[in-house]
Structures are given as structure tokens and as C-alpha cells.
Amino acid sequence: MSGDAKGGAHRWSELVRDFRQGRRKALARAISVVEGGRPGAHALLAELLNEPPRARRIGITGPPGAGKSSLVAALVGGLREEGQEVGVVAVDPTSPYSGGALLGDRIRMNDLSTDPGVFIRSMA
Structure with a gap:
């Protein structure tokens, strides 16, 4: 060890x-x-990872402009209405330096980021 x-x-x-x-x-x-x-x-x-997972994980992919951020916003809104806490990890593997579409994702999900029951993290 x-x-x-x-x-x-x-x-x-x-x-x-x-x-x-x-x-x-x-x-x-x-x-x-x-x-x-x-x-x-x-x-x-x-x-x-020593404990069993207590969360659902959902992956959403698609080309630019396909509506990924809109879908995420709708899903998060629905889950929050049910009283669930939500974490969003936005990944843009095509742009490791500039962040690419991640900035746009964060802007479109800005209303969600002020909710204390929502955690948003962008990763390149």
C-alpha cells in the first residue's frame, strides 16, 4: 500500500x-x-465510494444547439419541485482550454445556480 x-x-x-x-x-x-x-x-x-450510491446519474449528450441545456433545466426544475437536491456536472470534452459551450450552459442555467438545492459544476 x-x-x-x-x-x-x-x-x-x-x-x-x-x-x-x-x-x-x-x-x-x-x-x-x-x-x-x-x-x-x-x-x-x-x-x-465506500458506501452504496444514493443518487441517480443521468447522462445527456448531443450536438451544439440540440437543447441539452434546456432539457437539463427542465429536469432540474421538475426534480426541485419534488423537493430533491440536484447536482449538474457539465462536461465539454471538445474544448479543454476555453471551456467552449460550458460558458453558454452556465448562462442558460443561471437561474438554477441561485437555488441552494442545486449544485452546478463545469468541467472541460
């Missing part, structure tokens, strides 16, 4: 606790740690 994995659970215990309590900053930090491949990322993932 590497030193990273050995001490990783203790290193991330506070972040994992806050994540499991639904704290948005903890979610954002956990994503940043894993996305950036920072030291301890594997240990953090192992700790977070």
Missing part, C-alpha cells in the same frame, strides 16, 4: 464528513482534488 493510500482516509476524514453532510464546498473541493489528480485523490475516492 502506498503512503498516499495508507494515510489517505485520515487526511480526508473532515472533507468526507462534510461531503456526506451535503456541504457544497466539500463537494466542490472533492471534485477539484479528483479532477486535478492531486496527491491523495485515489484515497479520497476510495473513501467516498
Whole structure:
């Protein structure tokens, strides 16, 4: 076992606790740690994945202008009306440097981002 994995659970215990309590900053930090491949990322993932998933995951793909953001906004709105918390991870693999369509997605989903029950994260 590497030193990273050995001490990783203790290193991330506070972040994992806050994540499991639904704290948005903890979610954002956990994503940043894993996305950036920072030291301890594997240990953090192992700790977070130690429980069965409690969320549904839906993937939406399509060409520019197909209505992905509109569909996401409608889905999120419906789920929020049911009282559910929602996380949106917008990924644009075609534009790793500029963010491409992600800026447009965030602008179209701006109303959602002010809802405390909605977490939106853009990733290139």
C-alpha cells in the first residue's frame, strides 16, 4: 500500500464528513482534488465510494444547439419541485482550454445556480 493510500482516509476524514453532510464546498473541493489528480485523490475516492450510491446519474449528450441545456433545466426544475437536491456536472470534452459551450450552459442555467438545492459544476 502506498503512503498516499495508507494515510489517505485520515487526511480526508473532515472533507468526507462534510461531503456526506451535503456541504457544497466539500463537494466542490472533492471534485477539484479528483479532477486535478492531486496527491491523495485515489484515497479520497476510495473513501467516498465506500458506501452504496444514493443518487441517480443521468447522462445527456448531443450536438451544439440540440437543447441539452434546456432539457437539463427542465429536469432540474421538475426534480426541485419534488423537493430533491440536484447536482449538474457539465462536461465539454471538445474544448479543454476555453471551456467552449460550458460558458453558454452556465448562462442558460443561471437561474438554477441561485437555488441552494442545486449544485452546478463545469468541467472541460
